[in-house]
Amino acid sequence: MNNKMLQIVRNGITYFHYPPWENGGQVKLGFSSRCGGVSKEPYDNLNLGYKWGDRTADVVENRRLFLALWNKNEKDLVCGDQVHGTNIALVEKKIAGALIPETDGLITAETGVALGAFSADCLLIYLWDPCARAIGLVHAGWRGSLAGIVFFAVEKMQTQLGSHPERMQALLSPCIRSCCYEVGNDVIETAKNSNWGNQAVYYPKGNKGHAIFDLQQTNINILCSAGLRRDNIDANPFCTYCNPSLFFSYRRAGGGATGSHMGIILLTEK
Ligand SMILES: [Zn+2]
Numbered sequence: 489m490n491n492k493m494l495q496i497v498r499n500g501i502t503y504f505h506y507p508p509w510e511n512g513g514q515v516k517l518g519f520s521s522r523c524g525g526v527s528k529e530p531y532d533n534l535n536l537g538y539k540w541g542d543r544t545a546d547v548v549e550n551r552r553l554f555l556a557l558w559n560k561n562e563k564d565l566v567c568g569d570q571v572h573g574t575n576i577a578l579v580e581k582k583i584a585g586a587l588i589p590e591t592d593g594l595i596t597a598e599t600g601v602a603l604g605a606f607s608a609d610c611l612l613i614y615l616w617d618p619c620a621r622a623i624g625l626v627h628a629g630w631r632g633s634l635a636g637i638v639f640f641a642v643e644k645m646q647t648q649l650g651s652h653p654e655r656m657q658a659l660l661s662p663c664i665r666s667c668c669y670e671v672g673n674d675v676i677e678t679a680k681n682s683n684w685g686n687q688a689v690y691y692p693k694g695n696k697g698h699a700i701f702d703l704q705q706t707n708i709n710i711l712c713s714a715g716l717r718r719d720n721i722d723a724n725p726f727c728t729y730c731n732p733s734l735f736f737s738y739r740r741a742g743g744g745a746t747g748s749h750m751g752i753i754l755l756t757e758k
Pocket residue numbers: 664665666667668669727728729730731
């Protein structure tokens with residue numbers, strides 16, 4: 489993994505961005521850390537998700553601060569109401585501001601609208617086809633990954649936006665990584681029965697039928713099976729679970745209240 493995703497601080501907010509794509513002038517993207525917002529414990533402090541029970545006014549302010557880094561606000565943003573499914577929505581500028589029900593993947597070829605997704609251990613996958621001038625953003629936990637969501641996102645960018653996988657690029661966000669991601673038998677059984685079982689990467693652990701699941705490598709393998717070139721895929725090496733000063737982690741919070749990170753990607757004006 490090359491890890492050209494850079495961690496920077498701007499306007500007091502710590503986040504990650506990706507110069508190899510941005511330097512071309514066609515696309516901008518970011519992934520937030522937990523640092524630089526106004527939320528109080530246990531949402532401290534850049535919680536960008538409404539679902540955790542944090543004060544709405546604090547999340548509104550955090551989103552304003554984060555989106556301002558790209559001169560955007562919530563009216564410019566389209567997000568999916570994520571359900572660990574495989575629905576991919578084709579986003580048009582005219583629905584800017586929308587929250588699309590039961591959707592974990594977004595694609596677009598339009599400027600003037602930003603794609604947003606949320607995570608608190610799950611993986612976000614950014615997609616870009618510079619020739620088709622098309623982008624995508626996918627939310628993938630173990631369930632969505634093993635249901636092939638990133639494969640379907642690549643497929644829909646082909647059929648709807650004229651993308652070609654061999655020239656597409658993919659970037660994987662920080663997520664819970666194999667240092668920390670122990671899963672139960674339910675995940676392993678799902679992997680075995682999945683159409684992407686051959687791409688799933690996990691290692692047995694202990695004698696309870698548990699395993700260490702590699703979310704990033706599983707999705708890299710699925711992206712390659714969808715036709716992407718391995719050297720067009722990059723991944724951030726940070727684990728959300730074992731870096732508490734930088735990241736929220738649903739697992740580390742014991743399934744209780746925490747915050748959400750946000751991923752954003754947008755096409756710049758021609
Ligand atoms: Zn870890």
